[in-house]
Amino acid sequence: MIRICILILAFILTGCSSKKPELTFMIGGTANEFSFWEKTIADFTEKTGISVELLRSATQTEQRKQQILIALRGKQPDPDIVVMDIAWIGQMARSGWLKDLFQYQIDTSAFFSNIITLADIYNSGLIGVPLYVDAGILYYRTDLLAKYGYDGPPDTWDALVSMAKDIQEKERVQNPDFWGFVWQGAQYEGLVCTALEFFVSAGGGFFDSKGNPRINSRANTAALGFMRDCIHTYGISPPNTYTDMKEEEVRLVFHNSNALFERNWPYAAKLHDTPEAPVNGKYAFGVLPHFKGHLSASALGGWHAGISAYSDRTEDAAEFIKFITSRKVQQELLTELGHNPGRKDIYSGAGAKTERLASLKDIFSSAVPRPTVPYYSQVSQVLQKYLNAGLANSMEPSRALSEAQKEIERIKQDYEN
Numbered sequence: 001m002i003r004i005c006i007l008i009l010a011f012i013l014t015g016c017s018s019k020k021p022e023l024t025f026m027i028g029g030t031a032n033e034f035s036f037w038e039k040t041i042a043d044f045t046e047k048t049g050i051s052v053e054l055l056r057s058a059t060q061t062e063q064r065k066q067q068i069l070i071a072l073r074g075k076q077p078d079p080d081i082v083v084m085d086i087a088w089i090g091q092m093a094r095s096g097w098l099k100d101l102f103q104y105q106i107d108t109s110a111f112f113s114n115i116i117t118l119a120d121i122y123n124s125g126l127i128g129v130p131l132y133v134d135a136g137i138l139y140y141r142t143d144l145l146a147k148y149g150y151d152g153p154p155d156t157w158d159a160l161v162s163m164a165k166d167i168q169e170k171e172r173v174q175n176p177d178f179w180g181f182v183w184q185g186a187q188y189e190g191l192v193c194t195a196l197e198f199f200v201s202a203g204g205g206f207f208d209s210k211g212n213p214r215i216n217s218r219a220n221t222a223a224l225g226f227m228r229d230c231i232h233t234y235g236i237s238p239p240n241t242y243t244d245m246k247e248e249e250v251r252l253v254f255h256n257s258n259a260l261f262e263r264n265w266p267y268a269a270k271l272h273d274t275p276e277a278p279v280n281g282k283y284a285f286g287v288l289p290h291f292k293g294h295l296s297a298s299a300l301g302g303w304h305a306g307i308s309a310y311s312d313r314t315e316d317a318a319e320f321i322k323f324i325t326s327r328k329v330q331q332e333l334l335t336e337l338g339h340n341p342g343r344k345d346i347y348s349g350a351g352a353k354t355e356r357l358a359s360l361k362d363i364f365s366s367a368v369p370r371p372t373v374p375y376y377s378q379v380s381q382v383l384q385k386y387l388n389a390g391l392a393n394s395m396e397p398s399r400a401l402s403e404a405q406k407e408i409e410r411i412k413q414d415y416e417n
């Protein structure tokens, strides 16, 4: 009898601790990204014998975060591997939701060390590895600039407005849907990135060097006024900029040959290059413009892979992370998806030299991060609300920014007390 009880107990215990059959990897993105990951997973399984299930999530950053949070708050063993925005990886680490990757001998020496320090080290642990780095860039129609006698893209925001007004007016004769400049202005994380670029390229920013909020500065007010004017005064950006325009909405306008300038992340290039894209062969990209007397600024974005604290297959998960951050897969990410790798050694490799995106390495190295304060999610919510109100013209820029300043000061105080 005692032996039977022991056997039953052993069965229950092993049954409880048995692992699920597949490793699970959650990532969001566009259709071409999912095809890429399916192929990469097949390569990994062939090499290691470990099967992986791809859990598809949304394209937009906030939705991706929500999907991951549901699993983590519920202490679910799936997904084992999560891919996190640089904007919220800190929040995940503070909540204790990520494994320390140092214990799995993940070597980070080949990666951009400034990005690792900024985003992936938490309490001396390694909570993520950069899968790819993002920075805002300006896409422009080379054919239209040449057609209307311009030598190249604009250096300053004023020059962008004058080219956009001129060419928009002329193009609208055949194409009433044509816009001068499309960019992300909807109330979401992407707006915070766009505003950071306008603000810093006017001499402003969000926080000062001592970590105090500096939202309601003259530079920021002028820059927010300029963003609003692109929509309401110059009429070069569509009225739905502040209601609808996120990455994909913006990309499609340019993709369909309906815009002269587009602010977007590098991923858009691969999609504009597809044989069926109307803009294929008719565009180029480069640094964003700046206000006179200041320097251009790109917001630092990007996505990092980590292991959930509730994963029951951490060793296999670490193998998978090593594989997707290997030189081979990082090179493929660049060549096939146009994602700029987090590994520095790719940029000096032969394959990267033929890639136009690798030419933007300097932009990536100097891109401006969003505030790295522990209460960033709350800061972002406040900024999204007031920046968007400024764009909608429902609040004067100076008032929107001073309200944002007050709320962010309060959030900072609450956090510090």
Ligand code: GLC
Pocket: 061, 085, 086, 087, 134, 189, 190, 191, 193, 247, 265, 300, 301, 302, 303
């Ligand atoms: C891109 C960036 C990410 C940013 C997001 C905003 O995905 O990589 O860092 O938060 O866009 O929409």
